[in-house]
Every structure is written in structure tokens, then in C-alpha cells.
Amino acid sequence: MPCSPDPSPHDVAVELKLAVGQLVRRLRAQIGSGELTLSQLSAMARLESHGPMTTADLARAEAVKPQSMGAVLASLEPAGLVERRPHPTDGRQILFALTPLGVKERHRRSAAQQQWMETALSRLSRKELHTLAAATPLIKRLSGG
Amino acid sequence: MPCSPDPSPHDVAVELKLAVGQLVRRLRAQIGSGELTLSQLSAMARLESHGPMTTADLARAEAVKPQSMGAVLASLEPAGLVERRPHPTDGRQILFALTPLGVKERHRRSAAQQQWMETALSRLSRKELHTLAAATPLIKRLSGG
DNA sequence: TATTGTTATACTCTATAACTATA
């Protein structure tokens, strides 16, 4: 097997940036009526894996300002997908938690995106799918996750 | 070396979707005043590599509607980064081209993002950087590019 | 009639700034 030269961090940065922007646009175009957006799904996924969190902590984790995260949570709360709970010791803080309905709807309301993505992945070879599976946690680590 | 089991397309789809959303938010948070956004950079990069394109073709390539691409181009034109040229045979169509100024400014006006991304990449091992370099064209292929 | 582009309007996601309540 030939030994490929080390990739340049500069080139990887430029190309990866464009590639993820492109994929996000393509995913957004698949969102059907009544489905959840990427920002909503991301906040819900984090609440499910991490447990109840405050607006400020969620905002830090998602790399947005607390006011921006407040808007995302405000779009999920009336639908019953997340709920607020008082903080046990600090009256200023509010803990947001994914509801049982939220757990269920998170999957149901992202079916179109999910199906599109799985179809696109099915066109890759086994080896290529392995490469993407290995790259995914690295992309998360770049983002500080 | 142990042979890792085949990754599930379903799980890769879910995780990759969240990972790229996260990276896009993190990148957006690095954009300084006067710098170009991801959408602007993506359109400019495509015009540079592909040559002059119509609004409709650019929109298709970027997976947005023609009206949306029109807005992006309208943000670049007054700054002199792109220019319009008449289509040689079809009076309805307008070709947009990256200007020499656009070529130069594309790099200068994304320095903060670029530096953040290169710093983040520098924390990876050689092997991990190779994995990301190999994954980048696959991500582009998922998006149809 | 079909296609390209533009204009008008609206929604999501994000930001900054100013405010309220609690520590």
C-alpha cells in the first residue's frame, strides 16, 4: 500500500469547512413540514444524553449565546418536548429536561432527514462508511464536544 | 489489529448529523466583524473553482432555492466580490463571476475562522488528521458534490 | 407556455443590549 503524504492542516480546514456547510444545507433542505430542525434536535439530543441542564450550560455546549438557546427552548416547550424544573438550591437557575414525549418525538419528527441521510450513506463502500464513522467523533472533538 | 465491526448506517447518520451541526455553530461563533459567512465563502469557492455560473445553477449546487442564492449574491455584489455578466445566448440568464478582488478577499476575510480551525486540527494526531482528510470528500459526496 | 430572475413576506437561528430577579 502506498504511503499517502501528510495532509496539510490548512487544506483540511478549508475543505472540511466547506463540506460541513454543504451537508448542513443539504440536510436542511430535507426537513419536512412538522419536522424538527437541526438546532432543535441537537439541543434535545444533548438533554437526553446529559440529563437536565440550564439554558447557560446548554448554550455553552452548543456554542451559542444564552439568549439564542432560550429561543430554541422556547420553541420546544409549548409542544411539550422539553419541560422546566426549578433548580434545587439556586432560585435564579432553571433546569430544562427532555420529556418522555420529547424522547419519542425526537426520532419520529426527523424521519425525512434521517431517511435521506441513510440513503446517501448506503451509496458508500464499507470502508468509506468506516472512515466516516471514525471521523464523526473527531469532528465532535474539534467542536470541543 | 482488532477488526472493528461494521458501523450501522443509522447510527452514523444520527451522529454525523449532530457533529456537523455542532461544527457549523462553532465556526459561526468564530466569525469576526467584517468577515465572510460560510454561505458567502461557499458560493465564492464554487464560483472560483467552477467559473461563472447562473443563480439557478449555483442554487442547485448549494442545495438552496434560487431566491436564497440571489440574496447571498446580492450581499457580495456591492462589495465588488462578484460581478454579473450577460449570458451570451439567453437574455434571461445572468452569469455571476468571482472578481479578482473576490479571489483575494476570500482568504483575507476568513482569517479568524481559518485560524481557529487550524488550531483545533493541530490538536489531532497525524493518523486522526488523515482520517478527517479522507472523510472530507466523502462528506462532499453525501451532499451530491 | 416554460424558464430566469426579482420583489415581497415570513420563519429560524443567531447576535447585542437592556431589563428583572435572585445570590
Add this chain to the structure above:
DNA sequence: TATAGTTATAGAGTATAACAATA
């Protein structure tokens, strides 16, 4: 005084719908 959250406002990026010009 400092911190958590909310409200008000704005800008970018997207969408749909209606329109004008050209093929």
C-alpha cells in the same frame, strides 16, 4: 455586585408566493 434568565431588536439565511422579462 455578579449571575441567570427574559424581552426587544436586528441581521443572515433560508422558504413560499407573486411578478416581470425572455425563450
